[in-house]
Amino acid sequence: MSNTDFVRQLPNSHGTMPRERSLSQRLRIDPVLLFLLLLLAGTGLFVLYSASDGSQAAVMRQGRYMSVAFVVMIIVAQFHPEQIRRWAPAGFVICVLMLLAVEFVGVGAKGAQRWLSLGGFRFQPSELAKLMLPITVAWYLSSHPLPPNWRFTAGSLVIIGLPTVLVAMQPDLGTSILVAAAGFFVLFLAGLSWWFILSGIGALALAAWPMWTFVLHDYQRRRILTMLDPEGDKLGAGWNIIQSKTAIGSGGFEGKGWMLGTQSHLDFLPESHTDFIIAVLAEEFGLRGVLLLLLLYGLIILRGMWIAAQAKHSFGRLLGGSIILTFFVYVFVNMGMVSGLLPVVGVPLPLVSQGGTSLVSLLIGFGILMGIFADERLVHQ
Amino acid sequence: MPRRQQLKNTQRERRQYKRRMIYCLLFVSALIGVIVYRYSHLQLIDYDIYKTQSDRNRIQLLPLPPKRGLIFDRNGELLAENIPSYTLTLTRERIKSLDDTLAAIAEIIALDESDVEQFERRLRHRRPYQGIPLKFRLTEEEIAKLAVNSYRLPGVEVDAQLVRHYPKGELFAHLLGYVGRISEKELEVIDPVNYSGTDFIGKIGIEKYYEDLLHGIVGYQNAESNAHGRILRVLEQHDPLPGGDIQLHVDSQVQEVAFSAMAGRRGAVVAIDPRSGGVIAMVSTPSYDTNQFVNGISSKDYQALSGDRNLPLFNRALQGQYPPASTVKPIWGLAGLYYGVVSPNTRFVDPGWFSLPNDERRYRDWKVGGHGYSINLEQAVEQSCDVYYYELAYRLGIDRLHDFGVRFGLGNATGIDTTNERRGLMPSREWKENVYGGHWYPGETINIGIGQGFMLTTPLQLAVATSVLASQGELRAPRLLAAVDGQPVQAPLLGKIEDVSQADWNAVRASMEAVIYGQRGTARGLQRGLEYTLAAKTGTAQVVSIAADEKYDAEALAIAKRDHALFIAFAPAEKPEIAVAVVIENGEHGGSVAGPVARAVIDAYLLGDTSAKALKMSREDSDE
Structure with a gap:
């Protein structure tokens, strides 16, 4: 792709301004996606109220985080994909430097160094990596014909590998998986050869044993073992999984009713307002509630995929696709780990779990997606 | 830049992207399917299991x-x-x-x-x-x-x-x-x-x-x-x-008198009501504070207790096994009358020693020179004449001694309602055969006559035997428990000696009264100020065997080798309400050391007099 190619598509050079633009168009927002996201956020607050034992303060705080995050999303939506593309290399370098900084001057909690303290403001560079990595890989690949040849594939792997390894060293396995996934989605959507994918999977399977023995930390190994056999350590690591499965299972189809979940309200369920909040929802609203939530997530993912697929330029397509697929990975890993399908890796349920950092980075992703959508509509008109 | 310019084929890229996106959509759908299956499985199929588990969690x-x-x-x-x-x-x-x-x-x-x-x-x-x-x-x-x-x-x-x-x-x-x-x-x-x-x-x-x-x-x-x-x-x-x-039969006032009368000396006091078998007092001294055991005693404190040479943890009343010594004499006297070996008037000569026919060994009397040439049963008990009993035991033989002793509870567990009781030992030919594998020698019978040799009794057994003497034949299992929630509990009657004549019982009782009231009674010191009739018997048990011709010298012996002082008594003699046995280890003198303790206990029980004046009197006596 050349620059002239891009210029032709910019609205002011196109010359045909629409006579009347709706509010959403002027704000560069996809009303459908916004509606679904607000519905999800509202559901999150509703469940959080119960999970926090009816604490209005907790709901208000999360509500403020959400407001900030939605504003950030709208701000991000104002940027054109081309602008984002231009910042990609510089952004990537800054991101890697920050991750290195975490290694040396980071702030620790629970045996892991994940935070960077900037004048009283605590910041998690791994969240930035989740966004910067797909942007960078999309930038790198979209400037050349697709599918990528082996040189570009190798180059992409280096770009993916660097931040992934740095995050994994913090150590934060959950986030490093999300970071790596975001990069791989770009590669996959760019048309990565199947031969490469299959041999990659084979290599991973071969590397599993040395990974287990030399790379994984004790607590990570324990989490995996706990997932396989939670009964082995009932009051220790297995406690969380046993209690969350009990919460989910005892909800049945109809659920115990809002604010009536015994597992969560009697403190059996750990982390009930953060990573394990889906168990509260499953206990109180039953399978019905779970299916409705999945439907909501499914609609958001479908809308996201549709937006990405409509993008005229490969950069927007690749980035948009990766953002929405990463969003799905959040949902899958979280719901999988709480129900005992996957090891507990500390991935929040997007827009429902309490917490500001991941909320902001998720909605920045949706902001980018909306920016892509807005550009697309302009092109059509 | 190489000349071989690669041109982007937008259409082709878009087609390929859509194909890839469809793969992704399929993949995402499959994984959502997995999640739906997982949650359905938990919430529908395993619902009952988790519902139960949640209730079990919640409801304890x-x-x-x-x-x-x-x-x-x-x-x-x-x-x-x-x-x-x-x-x-x-x-x-x-x-x-x-x-x-x-x-x-x-x-x-x-x-x-x-x-x-x-x-x-x-x-x-x-x-x-x-x-x-x-x-x-x-x-x-x-x-x-x-x-x-x-x-x-x-x-x-x-x-x-x-x-x-x-x-x-x-x-x-x-x-x-x-x-x-x-x-x-x-x-x-x-x-x-x-x-x-x-x-x-x-x-x-x-x-x-x-x-x-x-x-x-x-x-x-x-x-x-x-x-x-x-x-x-x-x-x-x-x-x-x-x-x-x-509720126990124990009277804590009497218990306290018994405890303080022992004054920390090693020994035991047991008092029983012969009418009911109820234990009025049971003391083993020295003692210890049980409260420190409730929550687990520290090893330091425990070592101090268990290492104490006076063995405070040892329950002497139930587990201390002592030769009954002369306290057994009233029983053997009754045996002599019962088997017709002697009558109350039968008299033996006591030159100060006894020897078996065809044997040169001399069994010495505790009193050098003996008690005289004409000793009858009453005198033999009053003065605790050993030679009389050597003769009597020889005539009775071990079999009859054993059988009669057993009827007083000797050599058997008393059946008291508490733990860790020892049985003592009432030897027999059979026992000797089993334990030592040898014959019974006549000389061994002679020692049994004065409650020495193989014979061992616990203070509780002595009290029970005294209680049989007092009740004239009723052998009861001693009972600590009197009532549960106000309902009285009866002590089982283990046996009743009915084939002994009243005259024989009376003769033995008279001999025990003579111990107190006789001119030569070994415990005549106790009669002063008595407000009831007392029947008793003293005893002095050898701890080390003294060679036949050796003289016992208390001064020369280490304290731990000195004789044990024993005393049994019941009162009022004609209608007994209390039977007491006292053992004081290495106390040496049954009458003057163990006797006042027994009297203090009886005073406290019968008169409610807890002043233990008998002890003061005996102290004054020794001061004189």
Whole structure:
């Protein structure tokens, strides 16, 4: 792709301004996606109220985080994909430097160094990596014909590998998986050869044993073992999984009713307002509630995929696709780990779990997606 | 840039992207399918399992331990009670780092090394999820400090419970025994349901013997609790059945008199009501404070007790086995009359020694030169003439001595309602054959005649035998328990000697009265100020055997080798209400050392006179 190619598509050079633009168009927002996201956020607050034992303060705080995050999303939506593309290399370098900084001057909690303290403001560079990595890989690949040849594939792997390894060293396995996934989605959507994918999977399977023995930390190994056999350590690591499965299972189809979940309200369920909040929802609203939530997530993912697929330029397509697929990975890993399908890796349920950092980075992703959508509509008109 | 310019084919790229996106969509759908399957499985198929588990989580069946029965003496004085005590407990399963938690607690309240040491010992023998006590008897201040810090000490709780307390401490130590924390061994024996809420169990003595009676029956409550085990709401409650309150025959005033009369000397006093078999007093000295055993004694304190040369932990009343010595003489006298070997007027010559036909060995009388040329039964008891009894035993033979002794309970467990009783020893030919594999020698019979040789009795057995003498033939199992929840309990009658004539009984009783009232009575010192008739017998048991021709020299012997002082008595002689046996180790003189103790006990029981004036008089006598 050349620059002239891009210029032709910019609205002011196109010359045909629409006579009347709706509010959403002027704000560069996809009303459908916004509606679904607000519905999800509202559901999150509703469940959080119960999970926090009816604490209005907790709901208000999360509500403020959400407001900030939605504003950030709208701000991000104002940027054109081309602008984002231009910042990609510089952004990537800054991101890697920050991750290195975490290694040396980071702030620790629970045996892991994940935070960077900037004048009283605590910041998690791994969240930035989740966004910067797909942007960078999309930038790198979209400037050349697709599918990528082996040189570009190798180059992409280096770009993916660097931040992934740095995050994994913090150590934060959950986030490093999300970071790596975001990069791989770009590669996959760019048309990565199947031969490469299959041999990659084979290599991973071969590397599993040395990974287990030399790379994984004790607590990570324990989490995996706990997932396989939670009964082995009932009051220790297995406690969380046993209690969350009990919460989910005892909800049945109809659920115990809002604010009536015994597992969560009697403190059996750990982390009930953060990573394990889906168990509260499953206990109180039953399978019905779970299916409705999945439907909501499914609609958001479908809308996201549709937006990405409509993008005229490969950069927007690749980035948009990766953002929405990463969003799905959040949902899958979280719901999988709480129900005992996957090891507990500390991935929040997007827009429902309490917490500001991941909320902001998720909605920045949706902001980018909306920016892509807005550009697309302009092109059509 | 290489010239081979690669051109982007937008159409092709878009087509390929869409293909890839469809793969992704399929992949995403498949994974959502997995999630849906997983949640459906948990919430529909396994619903019952998790529903039950959630209820079990939420609803706890909590055992309600029954209140342990109280123990009273015959006058309603409290001997064992339950007092509230606050205990700091740790539940290991809920604590991540034990060292950190212990360190944090040590910053809040004072912890001894022995607290931690014992806690770690208890930790090894615990039931899962059981709160293990770290410190007992917390003060109000400590409870408050712990409450303030409880939020950062998960698994650490202050537990209020009723703990056994013995207000009279060492006075009743050997009689009551004590409770202690249930051990792993006991855990295998007890009913796990009934003891599910109980931490203590009777370890020894009455507390152990009447454990079933005192413990009661466990109750339960269904309670909703949170993950920290804190109870939020009681859904259903079934009250426990408290243990029975028991009343003992023991009179704590008499017990106290007996205890102080012993004045810390090594020995035992047992007093029985011959009419009922009820134990009025039972003392073993020196004693110890049982309260320190309730919550586990520190190893230092325990070593001090168990290493004490006076053996305070040893219950001499039940387990001390002593030769009965001359106290057995009234019984052998009665045996002589019963078997017709002697009559009350039969007289033997006592030159100061006795020897068997065709044997040169001389069995010496305790009195050098003997008691005279004409000694009858009454005189033999009054003066405790050994030669008379050598002769009598020789004529009776071991078989008849054994059979008659057994009828007085000698050589058999008395069947008292407490633990760890020893049987003593009433030897027989059969016994000798079994134990030593040899024949019975006539010389051994001679020693039995004066209650020495192989013969061994416990102070309790002596009291029982005295009680048979007093009641003229009724052998009862001594009973500590008088009543349960106000309902009296009868002592079983083990046997009644009915084939001994009243005249023979009276002759023996008269001889025992002569011990007190006779001019040469060995305990005539006790008659001063007596307000009732007393029948008694003294005894002095050899600890080391003295060679036939050697003279016993108390001064030269180490204290531990000096003779034991024994004394048996019953009163009032014509209608006995109390029978007493006293043993004082290395006390040397039955009449003047053990006798006043027995009199003090009888004075206290019959007259309510707790001044122990007999002891003062005997002290004055020795001062003179």
